[in-house]
Amino acid sequence: MNFPYLTLITFAPLIGAGLVLLLPKSADKTIKIVSLLASLFSFGLALCIWSQFRPDAGLQFVERAAWIPTLHVDYYLGVDGLSITMVLLTGLITPLALLAHWNQDRSVKLFFFLFLLLEAGMFGVFTALNFFHWFIFWEIGLIPMFFLIRIWGAEERTYASFKFFLYTLAGSVGMLLAFGFIYLATGSFDFVQLREIAQTGELGRAIGVLVGDINKTTGLHLTAECFANILFWATFLGFAIKVPIWPFHTWLPDAHTQAPTGGSMLLAAVLLKMGVYGFLRVVLPIFPDEVAINLNILLFLSVASIVFGAYAALGQTDFKRVVAYSSVNHMGYAMLGIFAAAAAAPSVKDLVNEKAAALNGAVLQMFNHGISSAALFFMVGCIYERTHTRKLAEYGGLRKIMPVYAGILGVSMFSSLGLPGLNGFVGEFMVFKGAFPVVPWAALVSLIGLVVTGVFLLLMMQKVCFGPLNEKWKSLPDMTGREIFIVAVLMVFMFGIGVYPGPLLDASNHAVVNLVKLFERTPEIMLTLVR
């Protein structure tokens, strides 16, 4: 593909951001229009890419140019089944998030600049195929979010923004070190190349060599497997914090409750997916053996995310924290799907179709959760702008005065609940269909999470929309045209994917099947254990 779609899509927001910088501080309207146009342009590009994307071909729209020859680092972009849906999601959600802040008045210029920077970071992550380039955009994605929370956040925004930033940064430092060692061992940062090496076992040998001379110099006596395991856990930590997986998730509720509406829409819809995508693109292909060996721990963590996340959501009294914990819960399903697909024990290694279903379900779940959580956070933002309180106890009976709001909140809640006919169900069904035969105990325990998800969402719905009307909110205006438009777009996707998820699944199917093939051979270590 000679036309540089991916470069254009990554840098269009940056150009937009540049334009926004040039505009005078007072020209609010023009800033908003310019930034909206920039994000819509990227969305248009994303649609072009989607339309020209051939589901059965592997990497497409590949752009490669030598960037830092001495470090074997080249500017390597490409999109395949795993990332095409994410590019589309980013392109879709950012304009909506911008629209959500259409009547923002506090330092508009910086706000929209940060948004466009964030979008560029996100596109960069989803299209990069070289660790160097990828890591840069990973950090770029972090900084604007920090400022969005820090400046436009609610009461304790400082605590939340610092916690968010430092937590994710600490994780990515571990990841950086791990890739430093991988580079030392193999001399390449290239995901695709690393994947081939990992498949042929050459990566293991290279790490063995590296470990050999590390032992010589430091006098330690590490084994290759142990070192590879350390590398795996370091990379895992980097992504686990971002996903977030259960023990590393406490930054998410704080970040969400303090972030502005558009910010938390993007944070939930796309930033979390960077972590999950990281597992698909980095951890699974490059550390297939380690994933297979540590599978039980990984499964426990993802099941913990589902069940504990759901119960914690039940215990919340803050509207946004409930939705934040529901994100933890939903990401747990995606992780369950991914780790189920990575099971390489002799008994399950040839269940290709089940594992493909689980992984397809995980990819679809990423997209679906993006849609439904963006809608939910937007709705929370709407009501927060009107009532300036997030305490669930203070709400009640909104349906009487805001029927449209209640209706839409209902639909988005049921979509995230996983009601059939809406998009949530398809993803979850695929994950469970795949996970059940491969890792039965994990699937069964997660089903508890499924019920509790239903309970806390309905509880939230009841506290907000049903029951007697809280007199304080008697005069609340219903949703404006703009707000309805934003959610209408999302609802179109909810119903569309719910009824016919074909296109999305076809897009990711080919890449998923290739990824699942990685786990068809059981690592020798496991064989020794089994024997």
Added chain:
Amino acid sequence: MNYAFWIISAITLLGAFLAVTLRNLVHCVLSLILFFLGVAAHYFLLRADFLGAVQILIYIGAVAVLILFAIMLTRNVTGTEGPREVFGMKWWSGGVIAAAVAAFVLQAIKADSVTAATSTTQANSSVAEIGKALVADWVVPFEAMAVLLTAALIGAVVIALEEVMRRR
């Protein structure tokens, strides 16, 4: 030839020494003129006739007169400064430093091989040669010199004019 060198050197030295030490300014100027003459003589001794003429013309003709004017303008013609005033603060330190510099330079001359070589053939130059050289390969410095002099001229005129402007 040898005796001439020593005599002229002595005159030059005397002129220089007096110019620096006398209390009466006018006497100093006169000894300065003497010094300039000594140097011009040396130029002739060294067969640099044109230079000698130039030296006499410029230094004695112009510079000495200029200094005289300066002295008159600064009113204490008689140069009646007391010895203390004459030699300024820590006057002796200048002499010591000058002596040290002289000593070291003489030391350098003695040690250096170049000075020992006495050239047998004495170079001499004719004014035509100098004129051709000035215009041929030294034309740039020559023009620069012209510019410098005019600049100095203008400078002097400005200072003079400023004087007139302020008075009026």
Added chain:
Amino acid sequence: MNITLGHYLALSTILFAVGLAGALTRRNAIIVLMAIEIMFNAAILNLVAFWHFKVFATLTAQMFAIFAVTIAAAESAVGLALVIAIYRHYRSVDVDEMKALKG
């Protein structure tokens, strides 16, 4: 014994030293300028001596001397003009009093 370059160098050094001593010790600015003129002449004498003793083949040294002389003239003119200007301001040409440019 015939005269060699060394003699001239020695002479110009001594003249230079005398000029320097004068410049350092005398309090009257004009005398200082005169001392500087002496140092100039010492240097030019040196040049001519080098030229004379065929140390260098070309006329360069003499050319130098000529230019040096003219510059020295211009320089003394300017120097004196300055002294007069200062005199007009300070009513004195005493070098020690001219401390305006204190560090």
Added chain:
Amino acid sequence: MEHAEHLNHLASQQWLIPFFPLVAAAIQSLLKKPARKLSATLTIGAMGISCAFALRAFFATLGGGHHEEVARGIANFTWFKFGTTSLDLGFVLDPLTAGMAAMVTFVGFWIFVNATGYMHDDENFTRFFCFLSLFAASMLGLVVSNNLLLLFMCWELVGLCSYLLIGFWYFKPSAAAAMKKAFITTRVGDVGFFIGILMLYQHTGTLNLYTAEGTGALQQAGGLATLTGWWGLSVAGTIALMLFIGAMGKSAQFPLHVWLPDAMEGPTPVSALIHAATMVAAGVFMVGRMFPVFTAGAGDWVMDFVMWVGCITAVFSATIAVAQFDIKRVLAYSTCSQLGFMVMALGAGGFVAGQFHLLTHAFFKALLFLGSGCVIIGTHHEQDMRKMGGLKKYMPITFWCYFTGYLALSGFPLTAGFFSKDEVLLETFHHNKAAWGLATFAAFLTAFYMTRQMYMVFAGKWRGGEESHHGHGHAHDDHGHGHGGHEPNEVPWNMWLPIAVLSIFALFMGWLGTPWFHDNLFHHYLAPEEHSPEHSNLVLWLSIGVGLFGIFLGWLIYGRKTMEHATDADPLAVKLGGLFTALNRKWYIDELYEATIIRLTMALGVFFRAVDKAVVDGILHAIAWVAWGISQVVRLVGDDLIINGSFDAGCDGVRGSGRILAKLQNGRVQNYLRVMAVGVVLLLVVYFVK
């Protein structure tokens, strides 16, 4: 073969049946201003069209009955591809589906007609009918689907619609709680259903029940029996058990029945449609649909489990129904117990008996609910039976229709209820005598509490006028005007016509399934290859006797001396005392659940929130504190002492030398000259020293 082609063709048009109500619902949801007339006609019209289609399909299957195997048309299609296979869905047309679809559309049609009257003065009229047609669409989708996944999807949509309709008057806190309770309880059951689906998918590779090539899940049911599943059951048994848990949730069987009585918060047509005729029957229908899986595992105890759950539910809810005062709650518990009968029949292997009872029950229970709706409207929104009475005079038509429903439900001979209940008891008799005994006792209770209701509502004197303290436990719609003193009046035509039609069915529908004449028509239609159970006189006469005895006892207690005032104690309460209040309080099951499961869940919620805040955040903050501590130590020791100290010293040094140097630069020109000269001298020294 031509007939099979025709069936397949019809099967491929099965999706039209749910399609029309769905379109009606979509249109109404988009209606901006509430157009009452338009939405009513849309919903009823759509239901009529789908009813026509359903009947057309029904008659087609009738024709195919004569040769042995069941007439079945299949139409499968691919939903989406993943991995190397694809997920297919499909529609089926066979006697079970056709019968059920016909019943749902027919009964639904008349309920909608009644609903136009009932909801006449409600401001959210369009939204009500939109939800009703959405419900009809999802119920019909459930009935016609040939794929367990499509069935499950429609199953949850039906749950959604019941959630929306129960909470139709959402501003009442009790309705808001009831809707949530209904959805969550059924969803707990759905988890079992979901596990069943996953296991079926895992072991048969497809969720399509029937495929032309014979690779359908049900067609492979035999194979499943050989594999060993969980808890000593075969895989088929485990799947069956899991599916039955789903059915228990939806059909309000014993442990998960708590939501049905609370569902009475919704408007009465909703109760009639959803909580009597169709949705609650979905569970029984699903078990019927998946019957081959249930019966596959010979050694499994699943069937006995199903039977006993049905039996317990029948008896348990019958006992509660006896002590209820709210007219709708009595009917709710009677539905629970009748569902118990159907489940028991299925458990006893009586697939046909169960389905037949389901159909007949749908008719007369819908009739009874609509009748109670008319009563409520007639008495201006009064639901407490103690404040009714003597309605026979005021509402004759409603009375007579209600009377027919009463006869059918209590199993009066020759009525529909009698025949279907008799079949159920016959099947249970052959299977397990103990269960049959309990079932007969439940039948007696049914007759008794229905008689009690008849007398309390229709006989005696109108007690509505007096101001009386309320009974506990019931809530009544406050959307209309209060219960004034004036006399109840008859309901308009659009409310009593449907119950008149339904009463005809309640009376004469029984003849379809009775073995008295030549072969049992319904049995032959539904499952030609099976033999119908041989007749037993004992069961027949005992059930008639029990029914009559129940009626007599009801007359004895309530008929002879009807209650004078609303405030009088219930005669039965006088006799039973404490037991009565226990029954009235629903054996305190709700309180039990509240105390155990719900409180546990909430506690877990608070616990995990605390875990997050204290433990995980605690660790995080500890790490942060340690890092801060280290930074402080570094600042105090490192920076202040070593670096700053040395640095300041360095600064002083520089400042000092600076002062010295400053003296040099004192403006005296000669000083500068001297310094230069000294510099020259130093250079020369260096020159020499080298």
